[in-house]
Amino acid sequence: MEMLNEMAIFAQVVESGSFSAAARQLGVNTSAISRHITRLEAHMGGRLLQRTTRSFALTELGQEVLTGSMRILQAARETHALAGTYSQHPSGVIRVTAPVVFGEVWLAPLLPGFLDAHPDVSVHLTLIDNTLDLIDEGVDLAIRISRELAPGLAARPLGKMRYVLVATPDYLQLSGRPAEPDELTTHRCIYLGYGSFGDHWSMQKGKQQCNVQIPARLTINNSSAILAATLAGGGIGLVPDFTARAAIAAKQVEIVLPDWEFCAPYTGNIYAVYTPGKHLALKIRVFIDYLLQAQNSSISED
Numbered sequence: 001m002e003m004l005n006e007m008a009i010f011a012q013v014v015e016s017g018s019f020s021a022a023a024r025q026l027g028v029n030t031s032a033i034s035r036h037i038t039r040l041e042a043h044m045g046g047r048l049l050q051r052t053t054r055s056f057a058l059t060e061l062g063q064e065v066l067t068g069s070m071r072i073l074q075a076a077r078e079t080h081a082l083a084g085t086y087s088q089h090p091s092g093v094i095r096v097t098a099p100v101v102f103g104e105v106w107l108a109p110l111l112p113g114f115l116d117a118h119p120d121v122s123v124h125l126t127l128i129d130n131t132l133d134l135i136d137e138g139v140d141l142a143i144r145i146s147r148e149l150a151p152g153l154a155a156r157p158l159g160k161m162r163y164v165l166v167a168t169p170d171y172l173q174l175s176g177r178p179a180e181p182d183e184l185t186t187h188r189c190i191y192l193g194y195g196s197f198g199d200h201w202s203m204q205k206g207k208q209q210c211n212v213q214i215p216a217r218l219t220i221n222n223s224s225a226i227l228a229a230t231l232a233g234g235g236i237g238l239v240p241d242f243t244a245r246a247a248i249a250a251k252q253v254e255i256v257l258p259d260w261e262f263c264a265p266y267t268g269n270i271y272a273v274y275t276p277g278k279h280l281a282l283k284i285r286v287f288i289d290y291l292l293q294a295q296n297s298s299i300s301e302d
């Protein structure tokens with residue numbers, strides 16, 4: 001049992017980034033943290049950390065021990081969360097990850113309202129496009145946009161995401177407004193140009209389908225940057241609907257070919273993803289409910 005405690009402390013040190021930060025979070029002094037790490041290294045038969053006066057780095061053994069230690073720390077957090085599962089008063093820290101642009105444009109503006117409604121809850125948001133392991137990274141909730149989720153996770157759908165074509169009124173007045181997808185080939189189009197996103201677009205309107213190849217004059221790997229180039233008069237931008245929503249509402253851009261829907265890979269669902277378990281902490285449940293209500297409100301406004 002003592003070794004399990006030492007492994008949890010080791011994980012906390014690595015997660016916090018320093019012995020002193022871990023000590024503050026655990027409510028002990030730094031020397032106590034150091035003694036626990038030293039005892040764990042003795043149990044493991046080798047050094048886990050290469051320490052200097054200001055920082056540390058994981059050894060090869062430390063990397064291996066960290067994986068199991070993070071799982072112990074996450075299990076401890078989940079067990080602690082059970083204390084508030086049936087409480088009528090959510091409290092504690094929610095560690096959330098989300099894709100960068102979605103987090104900037106949609107999620108971050110919602111957080112002040114949630115914190116006002118729940119003053120005893122804190123949110124630690126990490127914006128990253130990589131898919132993190134929830135247990136290894138100590139994440140409570142991940143917002144993911146995908147057509148299908150990996151097995152072994154629990155999720156609540158928050159809504160659908162679709163891509164839209166947008167352009168400024170000035171550009172459309174100068175270059176003309178395409179009436180059919182085939183006419184896009186004569187326009188400057190700005191879009192994602194990596195991985196499954198490419199210059200072959202599949203679109204449909206009812207039972208009618210169209211495939212069109214778009215000249216790759218400008219591709220950008222970030223939808224906020226695509227919108228910025230579009231607003232600068234750069235052409236017709238292909239962006240997620242949440243990226244363009246504010247600009248559309250402000251009449252800075254207009255939707256092009258509004259009756260046409262994009263097919264894969266320019267479609268997906270928005271999920272709130274968490275590790276499965278019998279009990280979901282109240283703080284997580286109220287946060288997901290808040291996001292779902294916010295998403296439904298934005299859809300109804302559209």
